[in-house]
Amino acid sequence: MEAFTYLFVYSILSTFLRTSITLDTITPTQSIRDGDILASAGRRFQMGFFSPDNSKSRYVGIWYTVSSGTVVWVANRDTPLNDHSGLLKVTDGVVILLNSTNSTVWSSNTSRTAENPVLQLLDNGNLNFLWQSFNYPCDTLLPEMKLGRNFVTGLGRFLTSWKSTDDPTQGEFSLRLDLRGLPQVVVEKGDTIKARLGSWNGVGLTGFTGLTRNPLYVYEFMFDENEVYYKYKLKNSLFFTRFVVNPSGIAQRFTWLDRTNRWELFSTMPADQCANYAFCGAYASCNIGNTPVCACLEGFLPKSPKAWDSVDWSDGCVRKTPLNCSDGPDGDGFLKYTGLKLPDTSSSWFDKTMSLKECEELCLKNCSCTAYGNLDIRKGGNGCLLWFGNLLDIRVFADGGEDLYVRLAASELDHVGKKRRSSKKKQVGIMIDSALFVPGMIILGLVSYIWKRKLRKQAMTKRNRGKECDNVGGKEDIELPIFDLTAIANATDNFSRENKLGEDGFGSVFKGTLREGKEIAVERQSKNSGQGLNEFKNEVILIAKLQHCNLVKLLGFCIEENEKMLIYEYMSNKSLDSFIFEQTKSKLLDWHKHINIITRVARGLLYLHQDSRLRIIHRDLKASNILLDNDMNPKISDFGLAKSFGGDQGDTKTNRIIGTYGYMSPEYAVHGQYSIKSDVFSFGVLILEILSGKKNRGFCHPEHCHNLLGHAWRLWIEDRPIELIDDSVGDFALPEMLRCIHVGLLCVQQRPEDRPNMSSVVLILSSESLLPKPRQPGFYTDSPEADSSCSTPFSANEMSYTLFEAR
Incomplete structure (x- = not known):
């Protein structure tokens, strides 16, 4: 009976002790056995025994609670245990690890003493005692961990890679501060430098030109007579980020995303040959x-x-x-x-x-x-x-x-x-040669004269309208095929409702199939649309001269009877808005396709602004004017509102304001001033719509009365940009996502001169270049006249509108 009582009491005490060590501290009266867990107060990190993948050796390590396979520190990395009998305890001011024969496998070698020392795992991942694990990093640099040297004690802090993914033994590679000359961060293999992250320039390391305003962390560099170190701190404690030197000597930064429940690669060094x-x-x-x-x-x-x-x-x-x-x-x-x-x-x-x-x-x-x-x-x-x-x-x-x-x-x-x-x-x-090359206005004037002369011929010979179409599109002028009205009617089943693809402010678009089987898209101008012959003429002239893989290809046109039609290549996936704003179809666009669409639209705009024969401003860039081919590659369409001008002509003012609210820049919508920066604003809106899956026009959040631009701006200044991303995007690369949001906000800034040009945008999207801080967006509420409150959308759809200002 006494033996039973003894065993019962021992069992209760053992259970109590075993439960207590799941907290963040252990005292000299406690210990950690294989299978026990020491957890930080906020449950961000855990400590215990583990075996790497494909290994039977046992180690004491610290890992993230959300990702138990991500070990950030190992105590006995060079002296593994062979079985599950390990015991970690505090004794005489020293942390020691014992094996099955009660021999010391590893110890903290602390020289300091204290009456009641307590071993504590902190929420930043530091194991704190009279000694601390942050002073002896392994392959991972955590926030608040120092990389450098203490000149007083001689303690050096540097990272060393694992020997392999299955073996935490010190590998060949290290990341450290090279203290010769001006201290610089380097990756070494033995004593040979393999990559150099650079020295401190007051803002960051010279080897990087990343985001100037990082939403996740800030850097710190200290250099005085006592110590030199480099470290980073989290701005928001809800994030997890780590910097690792892997067994191949690649320095990588990862960030944990709760939404995907995985680590996302943020940056890599070396990233390329250079x-x-x-x-x-x-x-x-x-x-x-x-x-x-x-x-x-x-x-x-x-x-x-x-x-x-x-x-x-x-x-x-x-x-x-x-x-x-x-x-x-x-x-x-x-x-x-x-x-x-x-x-x-x-x-x-x-x-x-x-x-x-x-x-x-x-x-x-x-x-x-x-x-x-x-x-x-x-x-x-x-x-x-x-x-x-x-x-x-x-x-x-x-x-x-x-x-x-x-x-x-x-x-x-x-x-x-x-x-x-x-x-x-x-x-x-x-x-100078470019400026002397037949200015854009002269070209348009000559074309206008030729066009009017042909229209007079058309009026004189109404009985032969098919031939008149041939004259309008003769090879001596535009070199575009002319389509017969009868052929187009037959191809579209007489413009049947079943073949209708959509409509905009100027007419409807129909799918057609020519006699030889070629699929086409026919844009048929409405009889009472705002687009007249000038807009139609403008679109034909411009598109005929444009050749780029990210612009829709014009196959021909027809002017017959009262019809004005443009015939394009058929884009099987229709327009971008039918994907990003539709809950089911949006899931068909993964992160790679999102980036591909954003990048290719940027290249198409760059061609229009800089590389085409004439400098062209689209003036109506929006999701419904981006068409998608079989491979979901985007092509810019609808040039009915486009303007061209040569040389270095800057802003132009018009009393006829044409475009789509929600995409129109402030200077254009209010004052009629447009330039290539007007298209840049529209592109910025488009980026934010693609990423969020929400329309800018009419968007209103329960927490505030801003449109999508204002919502994105608010998330940015509150360091919550990830919340902008639509769930349908799926897994994404965090650095690419942050860069896209950053670029979108730069493009929609209030002042045109603050916005980047498209050549800069294309470079920024394909590099890790340094970015300036974005300023407050223009039209960050839903009203183009005032930025004070949410307003009723101008229209239920997104057709283009024309407004006339008073003279």
Whole structure:
């Protein structure tokens, strides 16, 4: 009976102790056995015993509660246990791990003592005692964890990769602060640098030109006599993010998405050839957008021309002319480069107080100084950074980057100066030639004259209208096929309701099948539409001259009897609005298709604004005017409202305001002023609609009275941009999503001059370039006249409208 009582009491005590260690602390009277869990107070992290995939070895580690397979720290990474008999406990101020023979496998080696030490797992993932796990990171850098060195204690904090995904033993790769010269973050394999994330410039690391306003975290860099470190902090504790060096030496940032219940890759380093350390060798720059990617700096030539020709750039470049290192007109000078990832700073010197001019003078006085630049880019730049020896690991960024002043001999500076001036003259000459090439208004005037003359002929020969169509579209003018009205009527089953694809403000669109089996789309202008002969003529002239894979192809036209029709290639998936605004069909567009549509529409607009014969403003870009082919590739359609003008003509004003509310820019809707930035505004609206699955016009959120633009802006400034994304999007890449929202908000800014042009948009969408902060959108309520409250939508549909201002 006594034995039974003893066993019963022991069982109750054991249960009590075992339950207590599921909290966030253990005391010297407690321990953790294999199978027990220590959880942080907020249940964000857990600690216990685990085995990696495909391994029977046992380790003590810390992992995310939401993702038990994501281990962020391992105690005994180099000394695994062979069975499940491990025991972790606190004794004499030391945390120790014992095996089945009661031998110590691992310990914290704490030199400090305390009367009642408590081991606690914090909500940031730090195991805190008289010692803390954040001082001894493994392969993962968590928020608030330092990467650097304490000069007082000599403690160095750096990451080391796992040996493999199944083995947490220290691998070949590490991520650390290289403390030679100006400290910089590098990825090393042994003692060899494999990639360089760069040095601190006051805002971030020079190797990245990512979002300037990151909604998830902020960076911090400390460098004084006591310590140097780099770390980041979460802005919103609801997010999980981690930075990992994987067994292959790739540095990756992941962010956890509750909606998808998985980790999403945010960034990768190295991400391309140019991110590999010194890929182009000394005194050369790497530009991933060029072919070849490597090029010698001005004043330098390949050290090994044969190797350079065989695409081996590792030897780099050498000076054409040796430095003079003397004062006077024959001395050395500096050539300015912009938009660069600054060179390796391991052989550099810096000063926080010097001006850029003082920096230049100091560099000239030292023959070993090869370049200089600002230490800190904030407030226009300040401080001095000098380079000595070879300039290594320079890359050119498509956007962002920093200035670098490279030392050259005076003769080379003169030669490079003449070369650059010559290049500028050529550019000016090209601009002048373009300006002298038959201005757009003259072209339109001549076309108008020819058109009117043909209309007079049409009135005189009503009995032969088919031939008159031939005259209107003769090869000497437009070179477009002319379709017979009878053939079009037969192809569309006499414009039957079953063949109707949709309608806009000017007419209806019908599907047709020609006698030879070719499918077509016929845009038939309504008899009482606002679009007259001028708009029809404009559309024919413009589309006939446009050739781009992201513009709908015009096959021909017909003017016969009272009909005016355009015949296009048939787009089997109809228009974009039928997908993104329809709950069932929207699920057919995964994240890849969303990005593809956004990017391709941007390229189509860039062609219209910059690369086509005439500068063209669409003026009615919207979801219903984006058609989708069999592969869901988008094509911009409906050029009835488009305007063209050549040269560098800027804003134009009209008293006839034409377009669709919800997509019209403020300066156009209110004052009739339009430019290419009007299309940029419409494109920004389109991006936000594609991502959210909601229409801008008529949108009103229960929490506020803003339209979609205002809603997106509010989420952005409250660091909640992910909430904008429609559930139908499915799994998405977080950095791409954030960049798309950022670009959308940049495009819909109130002032046209604040909006990027489409060439910048295309580059931004395909890179990790630095982005400016967006300003408040224009028309962020539903009314174009006032931004004060939600208003009744102008129309139940999204047809185009024409308004006339008072003169």
